[in-house]
Amino acid sequence: MKYSVVIVEDHVLLSQAMGELVDRFSKFKVLYLCKNGQELLTKFKNPKNIPDIVLMDINMPIMNGIETTEILKEKYSQVNVLALSVEEDDKTILKMLRAGAKGYLLKDTEKSILEKALLEVQETGFYHTKDITNLLLDSLNSKNKSNIFLKDREIDFIKHACTEKTYKEIASEMCLSPKTIEGYRDVLFEKLNIRNRTGLVVYAIKNKIYIP
Amino acid sequence: MKYSVVIVEDHVLLSQAMGELVDRFSKFKVLYLCKNGQELLTKFKNPKNIPDIVLMDINMPIMNGIETTEILKEKYSQVNVLALSVEEDDKTILKMLRAGAKGYLLKDTEKSILEKALLEVQETGFYHTKDITNLLLDSLNSKNKSNIFLKDREIDFIKHACTEKTYKEIASEMCLSPKTIEGYRDVLFEKLNIRNRTGLVVYAIKNKIYIP
DNA sequence: ATGAAAAAAGGGGTTTTTCCCTATGCGTAA
DNA sequence: TTACGCATAGGGAAAAACCCCTTTTTTCAT
Numbered sequence: 001m002k003y004s005v006v007i008v009e010d011h012v013l014l015s016q017a018m019g020e021l022v023d024r025f026s027k028f029k030v031l032y033l034c035k036n037g038q039e040l041l042t043k044f045k046n047p048k049n050i051p052d053i054v055l056m057d058i059n060m061p062i063m064n065g066i067e068t069t070e071i072l073k074e075k076y077s078q079v080n081v082l083a084l085s086v087e088e089d090d091k092t093i094l095k096m097l098r099a100g101a102k103g104y105l106l107k108d109t110e111k112s113i114l115e116k117a118l119l120e121v122q123e124t125g126f127y128h129t130k131d132i133t134n135l136l137l138d139s140l141n142s143k144n145k146s147n148i149f150l151k152d153r154e155i156d157f158i159k160h161a162c163t164e165k166t167y168k169e170i171a172s173e174m175c176l177s178p179k180t181i182e183g184y185r186d187v188l189f190e191k192l193n194i195r196n197r198t199g200l201v202v203y204a205i206k207n208k209i210y211i212p
Numbered sequence: 213m214k215y216s217v218v219i220v221e222d223h224v225l226l227s228q229a230m231g232e233l234v235d236r237f238s239k240f241k242v243l244y245l246c247k248n249g250q251e252l253l254t255k256f257k258n259p260k261n262i263p264d265i266v267l268m269d270i271n272m273p274i275m276n277g278i279e280t281t282e283i284l285k286e287k288y289s290q291v292n293v294l295a296l297s298v299e300e301d302d303k304t305i306l307k308m309l310r311a312g313a314k315g316y317l318l319k320d321t322e323k324s325i326l327e328k329a330l331l332e333v334q335e336t337g338f339y340h341t342k343d344i345t346n347l348l349l350d351s352l353n354s355k356n357k358s359n360i361f362l363k364d365r366e367i368d369f370i371k372h373a374c375t376e377k378t379y380k381e382i383a384s385e386m387c388l389s390p391k392t393i394e395g396y397r398d399v400l401f402e403k404l405n406i407r408n409r410t411g412l413v414v415y416a417i418k419n420k421i422y423i424p
Numbered sequence: 425a426t427g428a429a430a431a432a433a434g435g436g437g438t439t440t441t442t443c444c445c446t447a448t449g450c451g452t453a454a
Numbered sequence: 455t456t457a458c459g460c461a462t463a464g465g466g467a468a469a470a471a472c473c474c475c476t477t478t479t480t481t482c483a484t
Contacts, residue, residue: 011298011319013326017229086223086298107223114225164411166440179463199376201413206424212414378470391433
């Protein structure tokens, strides 16, 4: 008896290629391919379409891998999610693991490793490389730089600060006194260890608070 | 006789999966896989390693697809390059085509299309979908927004402007008078239709002049 | 070599940003 | 109740950014 696998991945060629790869593994068979999380959940309405393992990409339109994994954890917890990274940063990986992924394959994974990972996820409930384990330890252990908590109002302000508006204009759009805005700004400069608006803009874009 | 294909792609899993896919096409066989352009050029030193077609990713470390394709056009013009997009914008596609790629496969390509594309590239010298053709027409036809030509010195300045340095500091780093720097800035504000440094930073990042 | 164009630099003024310090109202935990 | 934290907001001043317009220097084609 083979374990069933569903691949959720918006890149069609990669998806089909992965499909053929997995289908050749002796212990696995591909049930079907999906282009995004929404498609997957629709499929799941028929219990016959619920596989043992979901091989999940993260960057997808409509419903991304993180959201989808969260829903699977809630509603279909018997399904094991194995995340597949194309080009992700540490924060995204951590989000994906927190969402309930049982393993995370980086872009330098060999196909033999993929087979091993699928097997381990199915039989032991998890698979993690040293890289990922180290990342997890780092994130737990240290009061990681990213212990920076930004309040909603601050994030709001940052988004405005990435436009060409003056602080006065931002104040009026946020229905606050210009002096309050200056307060937000000063607090952020302090928190983020920056000296001027340019630094703030770069920070915002780097951390995906503002997407240009 | 089968046509030989080499896959240049830093994502190992995708590379291997694509390899198996191509190997199953009746008229093609995979010679070997490469992780980047440098590896490919090293391989090419032995003439036996020169294939009919190179299936080329763009985003790669060490030597990316565009640079590599340019070199192939010069030194190994008999080799046909078929570009494979994972997540690219119009400008990158155009650069790749200008570099000499004979075709460009978008992320929504089916495997049957891949086979067709490989065949057409080999037998007619090019393969382009409607999407790409339209893109080409657009770029030729219109005095596209991106008729904005930035001089080297301006680009230099923009990179500095994305840091937290003051204009005075930038001037001293570029060995120019602060007043000259102000001149650059004013010209750019005019050219790019922006009003302040924030706009400049966002423009720079959006257009990959400055990568945060 | 010379005149036009482009690059570099300056003068001077307004607006915005940045910085530091203080003050008020409001909820809530000791 | 008191006291503390927190969001909001203000005053004042120096620095930087922005804007317009002129001058000098360099470059380059004819």
